Amino acid sequence: MTTSDLVGLRIKTVRRQRGLSQAQLAHPELSDSYVSLIESGKRTPTPAVLELLAQKLDCSLSYLVNGVTxxxxxxxxxxxxxxxxxxxxxxxxxxxxxxxxxxxxxxxxxxxxxxxxxxxxxxxxxxxxGELDEAISILNRLREEELTPERHIEIAIALCRAYRESDKLTEAVEVGERILGGAVRPTWSDLLVELGSTLLAAHLFRGDLLRARQFAAELLNAADLLGTPRSTVAACWNAAVVAHTTGHYDESLSFAERALAVQSETGQPRNLARMRKTFASLYLRIRPGEAEEARQMLLRAEQELAQSSASTVDQARCRLELARAELVLGNPERSVSAARSGADMLPVAARFMEAESHLLLSRAFGALGDGRQAEAELNEVRDWLTPLPDSRRVAATWYAAAETMEQLGDEDASVEAYRRALSCAGL
CATH class of the missing domain: 1.10.10 (Arc Repressor Mutant, subunit A)
Incomplete structure (x- = not known):
């Protein structure tokens, strides 16, 4: 039934409940034929007529329009x-x-x-x-409905992110490119910059570094033109990750520092915690000699994530970064504890992060001198990585696993892992 049909049906139902005829309801302002057309759904009443009918029927305007009081x-x-x-x-x-x-x-x-x-x-x-498949199902169902332009973009952002976290990078890119990849790109807005930043991360994970670098520059230009905190944070945040991946370390920290400073001023606890985690992660990799400072930032981010709407994936990622920091600081037992707690929070769909957690555990057990457990964790790395489609980050993890296998003296497994890394990288 159309909206006009439903409105007409409600008017007819209440009129009959009140014991009124169409002529009685219409008199003196309207004609009974007009009321009949409204009740049959053949005429859509104006807001003024609806308000008049609500008064005459002694019911709320909200009920006539929406079916609820x-x-x-x-x-x-x-x-x-x-x-x-x-x-x-x-x-x-x-x-x-x-x-x-x-x-x-x-x-x-x-x-x-x-x-x-x-x-x-x-x-x-x-x-x-952490139930990514179910979230994707809800978002895809919503995407097929008639939506406002803003809600359409919000759904695309969430769907692109959920696909990315599920290691479905092709689907993640398709969602973003459907809106941003057309011949005529829509005028930039805060929401579109956020969508672009989410899409940028998917390109980066797939290993399309040239596209990621170009797109990062485009998003930064868009954010500068908009001049809003929201677009600045989104653009700088992902530009920092791209710069780090492409070896521009000082630039990476500069972008991340700017994003964190702006985010700190604008609130939004979830994004502030996620940005702090990102900054700490970059800081740990670029300045490992200052790992304690990175660790303190991660501990603070962990508390903030727990008190916000952050996903279990976000919280797990922070725990895994803490495990990495503890390993750099020479605290393998703490590293094991953090990595295990992070792994326990991961949804089954986050296969890549599961592989990362077991790789960290293998290195931590290796540092503790427990070669047997280290090898067992490396077997888990293989099991989680093997079904994943080729991508840059999968190749990097195979390579890191190969290095760890080599350190443990398993040369055959190491050679195979190096081969998988090259294959994932298209070499």
């Missing part, structure tokens, strides 16, 4: 606000429950905008819980 609408909006607040505060399970309860409310069925808001919230909460 003003009180029911207020309850729905309040429930949605509580669900969003729970997600922002890191109460992911509570948020998912609240979003799901709202969607089960029949009163939400005819409220398209609020239902889409609720489904999008559920998708974000599901992603935050």
């Amino acid at each position: 003003a009180e029911q609408m207020e309850d729905i909006e309040l429930g949605l606000g509580y669900a969003r607040l729970a997600l922002e505060n890191g109460e992911v399970s509570e948020a998912r429950t609240r979003f799901a309860e709202l969607l089960a409310n029949n009163n939400l069925t005819g409220l398209t905008r609020l239902r889409q808001d609720t489904e999008f919230g559920l998708a974000l909460a599901t992603e935050a819980a």
Whole structure:
């Protein structure tokens, strides 16, 4: 049924409940034939006529338009606000429950905008819980609906990110390029820069460094033109990662420092914690002699992530970086503890990060002199990496695993891992 059909049906239902004829409802302002056309869905009443009919029928305008009373609408909006607040505060399970309860409310069925808001919230909460496949399913279902331009981009950002974290890099790129890769690119906005930054990371993970470098420069130019904190953080954040990957280390820290400074001024706890984690990770790799400072930043980021709407993937990534810092600092036992706790938080879909966690564990056990356990962890690395499609980061992890195998004296396994690394890199 169309919106006009539904509005007409509600008017007809309430009129009959009130014991009124069409002529009685119409008199004196309207004609009974006009009321008949409205009730049959053949005419769409103006806002002024709807307000008049609501007064005559002694019901709320909200009910005629949406099928719910003003009180029911207020309850729905309040429930949605509580669900969003729970997600922002890191109460992911509570948020998912609240979003799901709202969607089960029949009163939400005819409220398209609020239902889409609720489904999008559920998708974000599901992603935050680490259930990436389910989040992708919700987002793809939403993407097929008629959406506002802003919501369409927000869904694309979340979907691109979820595909990327699931190591489905081809799908991640397709989502971003569908909006940004056309012959005529839409005018840049904060949301489009964020989408571009998410897409940029997918290009980087796939190993398309030239495209990543060019796109990073384009996003930085767009952010400079917009001059907004949101676009500046998104562009500088990912430009820092690209610069590090391509060997421009001072530039990398400069971009990351700028993004962190701007993010610190604008709030948004989740993104501030994620940016701090990124900065600490880059700092650890570029200045390993100052690993303790990086460790302190990671500990702070860990606390902030736990108190925000950050996903379990974000929190796990921070734990794994802590494990890396502890290893650099010569604390292999702490490294094992951090890596294990990070691995325990990972969803099954995050196969690449599982491989990374076992590689860290192998190196930590090697530092402890436990060769048997180190080898067992390397076997896990093989198991998690083998099904993954070729990409730059998969090649890098095979190479790191080969180095570790060589250090443990397993030359045959090391040669095979080097071969896999070359194959993933297209060599």
